[in-house]
Amino acid sequence: MNDPGLDEPAQQAAQDIEHNVYEENRKLAEEEEQNFLDPGRWWFASTACPLIAGTFGPMANAFSICALVEKWRVYIPPGSDEAHGQNIKDPSWLLVINSISLAFAIIANMALLLNMARRLSFAIAQPITIIGWYMSSILLIVLVALASSSVFRIQPRETHALTQAYYYGIIAAALYFVVSSLMVCTVVGAYRGHYPKEFRLTPSQRTLMLQTISFMAYLLLGALVFSTTEGWRYLDAVFWADFTLLTVGLGGEFVPTTHTGRSLYFPFAIGGIVMVGLVVGSVRSLILERGKQKMSARFLETTRQTVLSSLDTDERAIKLGPFQNVKYSEKGLSESQRREQEFRIMRRVQEKAERNRRYVALAMSSTAALLLWLLGAVVFMHSEEPQGWSYFVSLYFAYTVLLTIGFGDYTPSSNSGKAFFVFWTLLAVPTLTILISNMGDTVIKAFKDLTIWIGSLTVLPDEHGAYTALKIGIKRLKFGKLYNGDNQGETPPGTSVESSLDRLAELVEEDELAEAEEAGEYGDSLLRDIHFYHFVLAKEIRILMREVNASPPKQYTYQEWSYYLRLIGQDENDASRHRKPKIHRRHSNRRSFDLGVADGGEKGDGKPFTWSWLGIRSPLMGSKTEAQWLLDRLSATLEQEMRKMRSSDEKLRSEPPPVSMADLRKKPSNSGSDQEQLLEKELSAAEMRRRQRNGG
Template sequence: MNDPGLDDAIADEANALDMQQISREKSSATSGKDNAPRSLDSQESLKARWWLASTAYPLTAGTFGPMASAFNVCCLAQTWRMKPDSSGGYLNIPDPKWVIGVNAISLVFAVVANVALSLNMARRIRFSVAQPIIILGWYISSALLVGILIPFGVLMYRPENAGHIYTQAYFYGTFAAGLYFILASLLTVTAYGAYKGHYSRRFSLTNSQRTLMLQTIIFCIYLLGGAAVYAKVEGWRFLDAVYYADYTLLTIGVGNISPATHLGRGLLFPYAVGGIVILGLIISSIRTLMLEHGRQKIGSAIADMTRKLLVKEALSDRNRFRAIVPDLRTDGNEEDMTEREKQKREFITMRRVRQIASVQHKWVSLCVSLIVWMALWLIGAVVFWRSETHQPWTYFEALYFAYTSLLTIGYGDVYPESSLGKAFFVFWSLLAVPTITILISNIGDTLIRFIRDLTLYLGALTILPGEEAFLSRVKDMFRREKWLQEATGETNNARDILNDSNPDLPRAGYLEAKELQKEEVARQHGDIAAQNLHHYHYILFREIRKMILLAKSSSTKEFDYLEWEYYLLLFPGSIP
């Protein structure tokens, strides 16, 4: 009997679980304690964990590093304090020269760190040389900003400064300091992993990942450059123009600041289109890199943990998941089962485990992205609520504003007016772009797919009946295997490709036609062995062509045990 290739997989899982148990028993015997297993992580989960340090962290640093420097520029663009004047407005209070000097020095260190990071990723500077420059540069920038932010905040509590308020520049300084510290800490983890030899001492970023970094730099320059132009044309403060440019390019359209001159309105046509194009490229890059590549790495860890857990239960005496995963434990009925039946049972079990892990991965991704989005919404609403106490806003109004802004609805009936509210809006809205992108993609993989399939089923049951009988369709809706296949993305198109009746599939290619001719010649000569051999070659070439067409299509296909058994028989080493 031909081996479908599952015995080794089952045996490896069983041996691995047994070795874990033996290791725990030895540890318990030597220490006198009952040590519980730490986790079910394997090499795949370890690789996924170090993928974060080797790829995701540098990519995050390269993406948010320019944003932090842009905030540092905003921090220098305006004084940090204002006081009310007789007309009801505010007048800027000049900053001490030492504050401006330290602020400028912090920007210089940050720019040097960003340049070193870019050159290192372009492989112009060695990893061992660039990493200390990047990490120390950002840490020094963060420390310098914190060193002037704290004493400057203390000065505001002096009696002679009563009535003074912070400008947006002060809060941009806090955002820049925080980002510098976080990014430097992430790259410290990256440097540690490289030092320990978990990956090579160079960034393993692809051209697409470097493109995302370049797109982010271009967007930040485009945002600040456009803000500078509008500040000049409309006579706005530069940071108010940054706030306007941000909600314009992100298509939120709050509307409390808008151009009033013909030149400003005319410039909006090319400026908005260019910014939206750049933003669309960034969103596409985030989707490709973080969702398709990053999710695959993290998903392999989740799937591996789920697989180990379910196989352990299937091999245990008390299978808690017997309803979805058959038992693999040897019992008295094993002697009555043929080798093929045992292999088929193992095949079905492992197929179930893989399907469940795939479904779990999709829903875990959705839950995580939804939690992040909810946190961004709820926590952002708290900041807006507390920053707009002079209006005053209720928390519900802050939730309403944050929600309409996250979904880029932007009614404009409520909007931030405080310095903290405007500065935080820019920072918060830029974080919302990747968050909402990931959430929408995960919704498309789970909820929207489920609703689409449900709609098609209801249509088939009511106004769009198909060839299948009504009762058969109702039963299919409640079949566990059918639900798992739909959840993992298998389509009927994949089955049509493998069907000879498919009109898009040629009846015979060149090699198949040649083998049929040779088979006919052998039959005419009475050579039964040659006839069978050429007939086998014909079938082999035909099935290979089908597999190539299936691989090129966008459809997915899961083969059942009989199909796997059939295809394994086609290999010469498997012929009985």
């Protein structure tokens, strides 16, 4: 008979643990769903807008400095051109307004950086940033408007021109207006509650901002040094430093001629090229890190909804594409077979969505690069009209610059052409980096696969022979997929932290297995199975820790998923935990399934969510990799098991685990999943170690 004074608290403790388990799973699922379904526009406002502002803001500051350091007007002597004109003193009001504009911009930039470093609150920093940049833009626009009027221009205009500083002012004004408008979008989204009033930039995003600031400072300081040693005008030195660091090498009039300049050129060039390489690497990692992730999520969800809308019970088929129909019928299938059918369709949806994403990303980046080339050629044609550049010549020049070939047969000589060249080439760095990255995922990868396949058929046949290679090639063409075995990828070596965690998990394994062996010797099969279950969890966690960083991310088979889900208490044969398809009628009396929505109890009622492999709560739908998803769930399950062991409720502690040592030993040696066979081998090795310790 139970003591009523102790039984009620124990039952309450058990209920609390079960409630916490369901609530933790619910919170984890809701967080993953929110991250996955987060609308792209609000991700753009919360992350991309401040990142762009933090990157292009310092660039606008650099152009403001260029607009301040030189005069805005020149006199063109007979037989000369505007690039070699004589400077005319500017009115004092122009210098004052220009300086105030730069001061506003620097304050705005500092407020943004302090906010991102969490040294200044969002509510204080953002008004300073937005107002400061808008004021800088307005003041420069006023200056540009006055400089374009008869109030500032000297007649006749044939013998007077505007310098590069004037055109840098135009570019800076436009950039300030754009970045401040982007920050308005960020503030609006934050105050509407779509994301917290703070910046959650990753280390790579912060690094890109710092690298951009460092590169612009390096460019301007290097130009100052070479303008002094070579006797160039400062903005001409900026033009030279730009095409030098970006390895375009136009040559022409601006080349180092002094021994000092040539000596300084060695460290300056190599340092700048390294910095450009770092910026390129950061841009590429950002595209792979967040942009690709968000785009993949959008395409996967859109493809999933399209495929589900084509599922019809009358035809017993589901449409994956214009010419791809897959049989889908639940008639006569067990629960596990029905779930496996959903899993296989979801895998096909994943493949189709990823293929579409790659080629849409390639189309978008190709369009951006094409516009940069074609529109840039238009600007160069008009700016270099005194040189007689046609549109074809401008296209030819822009093409050689974008590919960093730089023959040097055509070089901008006008003030507007030089200023635009600096901005245009800096804009080309991220544009072409993204294009090359997307080409690496599509065109270059396809060419590489084709080359390897042709080699396997001709001069370099693989170990399977030419006939097998031919069949694999046909499958690639048919299904649009690279068949590479089990797609496990290569796991990079772990860090010292990962090695420590691996060692810790190994110790947990040894302890739990020893406890299981000891309980088995005393005939306590329940305690033996509980410790064995803990041993299995620890062992699988250690394996997943190695696979979580695999590249490409590992994809598990349905049998592997079924095994792992059983470990976390979600048996694929248990229909009570699965999302049941809701049948509704469409036009022409046809019926279709609705598997796309998560189902379950209300929030806080302690009931688990039910889910489908084709639903939004599917593990294949999240932004996490499959290994990361499983690692999180197995770790949470092991933590919950430890809580149960510490609980004072005997009933809770005596619950049988989802796997047992007896069930494993009952199976034939050639049956079960790969994981179960490995566990069986591990058990045999453990028993051998125990017998050796006991003397045979």
